[in-house]
Structures are given as structure tokens and as C-alpha cells.
Amino acid sequence: xxxxxxxxxxxxKPVLVLVLLIVFSFIGFSKxxxxxxxxxxxxxxxxxxxxxxxxxxxxLSADEGNLQTNSNSAVSYFPGENPTxxxxxxLRKNAVSAGLFPSNLKVNPGGQDTNGFMKTxxxxxxxxxxxxxxxxxxxxxxxxxxxxxxxxxxxxxxxxLKATIATKSYWAPYPVKxxxxxxxxxxxxxxxxxxxxxxxxxxxxxxxxxxSEVPRENLDPFGEEIIRPD
Amino acid sequence: MAKINLLPPDLGPNASVLKLLNLxxxxxxxxxxxxxxxxxxxxxxxxxxxxxIKSSIKRSDNLKSSITTLNKTEQGLxxxxxxxxxxxxLLTKETQDESLIGSKDLLLGSxxxxxxxxxxxxxxxxxxxxxxxxxxLSDFFETVIADIDYKSIxxxxxxxxxxxxxxxxxxxxxx
Numbered sequence: 308x309x310x311x312x313x314x315x316x317x318x319x320k321p322v323l324v325l326v327l328l329i330v331f332s333f334i335g336f337s338k339x340x341x342x343x344x345x346x347x348x349x350x351x352x353x354x355x356x357x358x359x360x361x362x363x364x365x366x367l368s369a370d371e372g373n374l375q376t377n378s379n380s381a382v383s384y385f386p387g388e389n390p391t392x393x394x395x396x397x398l399r400k401n402a403v404s405a406g407l408f409p410s411n412l413k414v415n416p417g418g419q420d421t422n423g424f425m426k427t428x429x430x431x432x433x434x435x436x437x438x439x440x441x442x443x444x445x446x447x448x449x450x451x452x453x454x455x456x457x458x459x460x461x462x463x464x465x466x467x468l469k470a471t472i473a474t475k476s477y478w479a480p481y482p483v484k485x486x487x488x489x490x491x492x493x494x495x496x497x498x499x500x501x502x503x504x505x506x507x508x509x510x511x512x513x514x515x516x517x518x519s520e521v522p523r524e525n526l527d528p529f530g531e532e533i534i535r536p537d
Numbered sequence: 538m539a540k541i542n543l544l545p546p547d548l549g550p551n552a553s554v555l556k557l558l559n560l561x562x563x564x565x566x567x568x569x570x571x572x573x574x575x576x577x578x579x580x581x582x583x584x585x586x587x588x589x590i591k592s593s594i595k596r597s598d599n600l601k602s603s604i605t606t607l608n609k610t611e612q613g614l615x616x617x618x619x620x621x622x623x624x625x626x627l628l629t630k631e632t633q634d635e636s637l638i639g640s641k642d643l644l645l646g647s648x649x650x651x652x653x654x655x656x657x658x659x660x661x662x663x664x665x666x667x668x669x670x671x672x673x674l675s676d677f678f679e680t681v682i683a684d685i686d687y688k689s690i691x692x693x694x695x696x697x698x699x700x701x702x703x704x705x706x707x708x709x710x711x712x
Contacts, residue, residue, distance in 0.1 A: 314554055318554070318558055321562045322561055324565045325564060325565045325568070328569055329568065331572065332568060332571070332572045339576075343582060347586065350590050353594055354593055356593075357596050357597045357600065360601060360604060361600060363600075363604060367614065370610065371607065371610045374617060375613065378613050378617045381621055382616070385623050385627065422626060422627070424627065437644055438645060441637065441638060441644075444637055444638060445638055455631050456634050456637075458656065458659075459637050459656070460654070460655075461652070461654065461657075462653075462654055463654065477627055482615065482616065485611065485615045488601055488605075492615070493618075495618070499621045502628065506624065
């Protein structure tokens, strides 16, 4: 150490301090910048999440009122379960309205079409006048569940005629999962509202809700009074 | 007590080196000061960001619990969106066959024409009919030809029989 020149001895301390300060500043600032960047990203994510939740809550609060009515129309028009029974009900009801009676009903439970929808087909005969049959065909187009006339065969037999009508209806199972709480939800757009208005005007099938009965003691389990022989 | 330097001036550092050292010290002091000031600013900003994140998360939690109380509505809305989406694609794919209803006037208003069979499917009508007189048959054909909803009309068979008159088959394609 004795051989170290005096100039270096006096310069080493301030230079070392300067170098250390530069190094510390560089490390410190780069760390601080990276932390600020991370926190800013985290904040943006949190704010985005909050905004999604806010708009979701607004939409849910606003839609709460008329949601039930709209859901009923939509579910009734495009059911989540095989609608064959409801379709038969609507066909029969509208046939009776037009003064006809459907007979020779053939139901094909069908399968899946290219869109992933399930399809059921019903073929049946009706006998009546041409105007009755045309009225019936017109009525069937505006009912729920959806009924599409595939083809019609009119066989004229004097004044009355026999019509063989093939119809199809579509359905799809209900969704089984709802999206995560933080997933955004959108309101119905104009075209969706238009569809709902259109199908709400369709002839709805009756909805039957059964309420469970309170258990009770059956005092007459055999359904008749037992008469014992004398 | 006064500081006495007994060393000859030639042995001490020269003035330019001392100036440089002084400058180094000044730069060190400035860098240190800047480091402290910016350090405080960064610490404050980081604290602000952390507070903002915490309060946003808290607000989100409150919103989540409010949404949870509307769970039924959320399920209903999701179901409604699902159904409406499917109805939309169904209505794009399917159209109601209007061929029978569209031919109502033709079928009901053609006097003197005896229809024996009419078949309709998507956009197509096949008519088998007969007429006792050529005049009524001509009126019928004129009505068919004048109908703007028919894209093409093919007379697939035509025959005459003294018992039934003119017997014909028509294939009509709708627009």
C-alpha cells in the first residue's frame, strides 16, 4: 500500500462513491420501473375486471324484470328437451281450430342436424276442405315450439281432400355451465330483441306447473270400504 | 489548532487533479440527491398504485357479492342469450315453406279445374289436375303464367280423355 501513488490514494474514495452511486441508481431505478410497470398492469386488469362486473350488475339489474317473460318465449319456441309432445299438442289444437282432426300420426325422434340442433319429425293426415287445410297450415307456422312444414301432399277426393303433412321441429339441450363471474355479459341487441318480439306473439303451449302436495295419511288405502262378513 | 502541512508543494497533487476530484464529489452528491428524490417519488407512486389496486379489488368483491345475489337472473339471461342465439341461427337456416299458402288463390279460385293431387315442398309445387273444357284450361294456364311468384313452370304431361277432359301435370318452382 506504501507504493500506491498519493494521487490514487486521494482519488479512490470519491471515484468509488461515484461508481457505486451510479450502479445503485441504475439497479434501483430499473427495479422501480419494472415494479411500477407490473403494478400498472395489475391496476389496469383490476379496473377492467371492476368495469366488467359493474356493467354486468347494471345489465342484470335492468333485465331482472322482463327476463322471465322473454325466457319463457324463447324456451317455449326453442326448447331444451324433445318437444314432440308439445308439437303434437299444437298440431292437434290448431287442426281442431281449423275444423280438422289429425290422424295416422307418425313420429320420428330424429337426430342431430348439421348445425348441432336436434330434430324431430311428425307426419300426419288431415281430412277436410282445401280452405280448412290452408288455414291449418297458416296457423301452424305461428306456434311455439317451432314447427316447419317440410312437405304437403294433397289428395283430392271429391269435395273433401286428404292432406299428408310432414313437419319438423328443432331443439337443443340447455347449456350446463354458466360463464365465470368475471366474464362479461352483453345485453340483447336489436336483432335479438326483434326475434323475441316476433316469437312472443306466437301461439304458446300451456305451461303446467305442479306443486308438491303435503304428505297426508291415507285413511282408505284400498280405495273402498271393506265389508266384513257377519 | 491550525493545520500545518510540512510537505513540499511539489509532492502534493496538482491543481487540475484536485479540480477533477472536486467535480467527482459534486457529481456524486447530485446523483445521490437525484436518487433520493426519485426514490421517494417512486415509493409514493408505488404506494398509490398498490392502494388503487386494493380498493379496486375491494370494489370488485362488493360487485361480485351483488351479482351473486342476482344469480338466478344471470342464469336466466345466459339461458336467454343461448336460446336467442340458437333461434337466430335456426331462422337463418330455415324458412317456412310458403308454396302451399302462396298458391291459395290458384287452388281455390280456378273454376272448372279438378285437382287430383298437389304436392308441395320447399319452393316447389307439383300439380296434377284436369279440365273438361279447353277454355277453362286456358284461363288456368294464364293465371299460372301471370303469377309473379313462380320462377319456372314446366308442363310435365298433357293428355286428353273424353271422360275426364284435359289431364295435365305441372311442376312449378317458386322464386
